[in-house]
Amino acid sequence: MKSLYRQFVQTSGWFLILSVVIGLMITNIFYLAFTKQQTTEQNLTRAQEVTSILETMHGDAEALTPFLDSVANLGYQIVLADSEGSLQSFGKPFEDVVLSEEAQRVVSDGVIYTGEDGALSFFMTSHFANRITNTVGVPFEVDGEVYGLFLRPDLSLLSSDIHTLLLAFLLSIALVNLLGMLWMAKQLTKPIGLLRQATQEVANDNYSHSLGIERQDEIGELADSFNRMIERLRENDTARKTFITNVSHDLQSPLVNIRGYAELIENEADVNAPSYQHAKVIQQEATRLSGLAKQLLLLSSLDQPTYQLTLGQVELDKQLKQIVSSYRYRFEENQLEVSLKLERATIQADAELLEVVWDNLLSNATKYTQEGGQLAVIMETDASVVKIRIQDSGIGIAAQDLPHVTERFYRADLSRHTEGTGLGLAIVNEIVTLHKGTLQIESIEQEGTCVEVTLPIL
Amino acid sequence: MRILVVDDDVHIRQLIALQLQQGGYEALLAQDAQQALELLETEEVAAAIVDVMMPGMDGYELTQTLTDDLDIPVILVTAKGQLTDKAKGFESGSEDYLVKPFEPQELLFRLQAILRRYGKAMRHHLSVGNIQLDRSSYDVVIGDETLIIPLKEFELLAILSATPGHTISRIRMLEEVWGEDDEKHELSLNTHMNRLRDRLKKHGASVEIQTVRGVGYRLEVLR
Numbered sequence: 027m028k029s030l031y032r033q034f035v036q037t038s039g040w041f042l043i044l045s046v047v048i049g050l051m052i053t054n055i056f057y058l059a060f061t062k063q064q065t066t067e068q069n070l071t072r073a074q075e076v077t078s079i080l081e082t083m084h085g086d087a088e089a090l091t092p093f094l095d096s097v098a099n100l101g102y103q104i105v106l107a108d109s110e111g112s113l114q115s116f117g118k119p120f121e122d123v124v125l126s127e128e129a130q131r132v133v134s135d136g137v138i139y140t141g142e143d144g145a146l147s148f149f150m151t152s153h154f155a156n157r158i159t160n161t162v163g164v165p166f167e168v169d170g171e172v173y174g175l176f177l178r179p180d181l182s183l184l185s186s187d188i189h190t191l192l193l194a195f196l197l198s199i200a201l202v203n204l205l206g207m208l209w210m211a212k213q214l215t216k217p218i219g220l221l222r223q224a225t226q227e228v229a230n231d232n233y234s235h236s237l238g239i240e241r242q243d244e245i246g247e248l249a250d251s252f253n254r255m256i257e258r259l260r261e262n263d264t265a266r267k268t269f270i271t272n273v274s275h276d277l278q279s280p281l282v283n284i285r286g287y288a289e290l291i292e293n294e295a296d297v298n299a300p301s302y303q304h305a306k307v308i309q310q311e312a313t314r315l316s317g318l319a320k321q322l323l324l325l326s327s328l329d330q331p332t333y334q335l336t337l338g339q340v341e342l343d344k345q346l347k348q349i350v351s352s353y354r355y356r357f358e359e360n361q362l363e364v365s366l367k368l369e370r371a372t373i374q375a376d377a378e379l380l381e382v383v384w385d386n387l388l389s390n391a392t393k394y395t396q397e398g399g400q401l402a403v404i405m406e407t408d409a410s411v412v413k414i415r416i417q418d419s420g421i422g423i424a425a426q427d428l429p430h431v432t433e434r435f436y437r438a439d440l441s442r443h444t445e446g447t448g449l450g451l452a453i454v455n456e457i458v459t460l461h462k463g464t465l466q467i468e469s470i471e472q473e474g475t476c477v478e479v480t481l482p483i484l
Numbered sequence: 485m486r487i488l489v490v491d492d493d494v495h496i497r498q499l500i501a502l503q504l505q506q507g508g509y510e511a512l513l514a515q516d517a518q519q520a521l522e523l524l525e526t527e528e529v530a531a532a533i534v535d536v537m538m539p540g541m542d543g544y545e546l547t548q549t550l551t552d553d554l555d556i557p558v559i560l561v562t563a564k565g566q567l568t569d570k571a572k573g574f575e576s577g578s579e580d581y582l583v584k585p586f587e588p589q590e591l592l593f594r595l596q597a598i599l600r601r602y603g604k605a606m607r608h609h610l611s612v613g614n615i616q617l618d619r620s621s622y623d624v625v626i627g628d629e630t631l632i633i634p635l636k637e638f639e640l641l642a643i644l645s646a647t648p649g650h651t652i653s654r655i656r657m658l659e660e661v662w663g664e665d666d667e668k669h670e671l672s673l674n675t676h677m678n679r680l681r682d683r684l685k686k687h688g689a690s691v692e693i694q695t696v697r698g699v700g701y702r703l704e705v706l707r
Contacts, residue, residue, distance in 0.1 A: 271563075275537050278563035278584040279493050285585050286499035293506070316585045350632065351621060352581075355590040358635055363683060366630035398679075 034211035069162040073177045077166035107174040132163040132174035139163030231336045233260035277319045285312040321449040335376040343368040368405040371412045379457045386450040387416045395420035417476040423469040486510045488532040490520045503588035517541035536562035544576040551577035610645045613690035613705040644703035653700040
């Protein structure tokens with residue numbers, strides 16, 4: 027992704043370059059259209075003044091040199107051509123001291139020379155080149171001899187001070203402009219970065235994040251309405267969670283009573299009395315109903331298309347250990363041996379949902395393993411994935427049922443066991459898929475089942 | 485032993501009371517935190533069972549008061565099984581957490597564990613050969629593997645591990661683990677010892693339980 031800030035800086039850079047180019051072009055046109063003409067005329071006047079002095083001096087050819095020397099010292103570059111074609115430079119010499127055909131006509135035909143356009147004449151810079159073609163030439167006579175005087179102001183003397191100042195001025199304007207742009211860009215993109223961060227927090231179900239943007243402009247207004255939106259979302263979220271908690275509490279409490287009192291009846295009844303069996307059935311069904319209520323609540327939130335995982339760092343080994351230890355009583359009841367072999371692993375995941383996964387898998391493993399059986403929880407990691415295997419020595423799953431066990435409300439062989447809701451593995455599958463993991467179940471009847479959950483580490 | 489039960493649902497209160505009575509405890513009932521704290525001004529309890537959702541002061545707050553100020557271990561009971569609630573529960577100082585619906589036996593089991601743990605100065609960690617025993621969580625660690633074994637077997641192993649190399653008599657074992665030296669438990673002791681031996685071997689423990697004929701058992705570290 028190209029960051030906004032970079033784009034802004036790049037664009038400003040391009041604009042700076044573009045403005046330099048366009049500026050140059052405009053000055054160029056302006057120079058060619060007006061200034062050049064003017065300068066040439068000025069130079070011509072200068073040259074004619076010089077030649078008229080020379081012609082009225084009535085000196086001989088010898089006197090030309092010191093006079094032209096002194097004129098050159100005033101800041102001119104001068105070339106003197108005589109009728110024989112020999113050239114003499116005064117002041118700073120030109121790059122090439124050769125006259126073009128056009129220029130030679132000053133001496134031979136006595137015409138005025140106003141410079142020539144070279145191949146690059148579209149660019150004004152060519153008019154500043156240190157060449158004779160950029161001079162003006164006028165003929166004059168001294169002692170009956172025809173000469174040509176080519177002249178132009180010495181630009182190297184002219185440019186030095188004021189031009190350096192001008193350049194420095196322009197460069198500082200450009201620099202200040204650029205820095206200003208960068209600062210402005212930072213100011214504009216910073217709140218956008220903050221907004222992006224805040225939306226991510228909200229996406230992760232964290233509504234406590236508040237934007238620290240205090241501005242009086244459009245961005246400030248955006249931040250304000252964003253904060254209001256988060257506030258509303260937080261209220262909704264709390265309402266939803268409170269609802270689920272209340273429903274769950276109000277459903278579970280009566281079920282606890284039904285089950286508990288049924289157990290009291292069971293304890294008081296004679297083992298052979300029908301009421302003993304009836305109480306047992308009530309207990310089992312109450313247990314099933316309470317599990318069902320919990321799972322349906324969970325599924326109803328998982329099924330929402332907008333469901334978002336609440337991601338955080340989960341220390342899997344610790345989590346598994348904690349859940350396994352909460353199963354102590356059930357293990358003890360069935361005299362199970364449980365072994366844990368857990369490599370350390372921390373992954374980015376929804377801790378609450380993963381807990382549901384382990385809870386369901388352990389519950390299945392305990393439920394379907396006979397007294398004195400074995401259970402193993404093994405976690406292995408490599409560079410990219412963690413594998414968690416929950417293995418039991420239980421009754422197993424029949425081959426024809428195996429492909430269907432993750433379907434909702436699918437329950438294998440109803441006559442054998444009445445516990446369970448048929449939703450456990452469906453939920454496990456859903457949660458594992460939400461974490462971009464895979465669920466693999468292998469089972470041999472009467473030997474045991476092995477459920478393997480593979481989760482990506484990143 | 486007296487246990488305080490705080491729950492706003494009268495039926496649950498009575499149910500837990502009955503279950504506690506069957507487990508040999510006496511129950512003291514309160515319908516909310518307010519009443520519970522009033523009762524505690526005159527009564528003494530060994531532990532408390534507290535419902536999280538109650539009108540007025542909620543279960544977390546009450547737990548905090550009970551554990552911090554009165555030094556009473558608390559089991560929190562709730563319908564919420566969610567992790568954040570669990571974390572909140574442990575933060576407030578509760579010893580254990582029970583999610584509705586629970587089996588009465590499970591409640592008694594956890595209560596026992598807490599009472600055994602609470603305020604008793606016992607060496608929690610035992611280490612022999614490559615095995616470590618944690619008496620508070622009842623875990624056996626062999627190498628990089630954690631093993632959870634039936635409680636009776638754990639207790640037998642703990643007794644043997646406390647004095648490795650020393651022979652422990654069968655009578656003492658029966659008394660400590662079953663609470664009575666009765667012939668009817670003899671067979672059970674044998675079975676448990678055999679299972680324990682198998683488990684240690686299977687999981688690569690560097691200790692072995694040896695039978696001292698006619699006397700008892702001894703734990704030896706293998707070389």
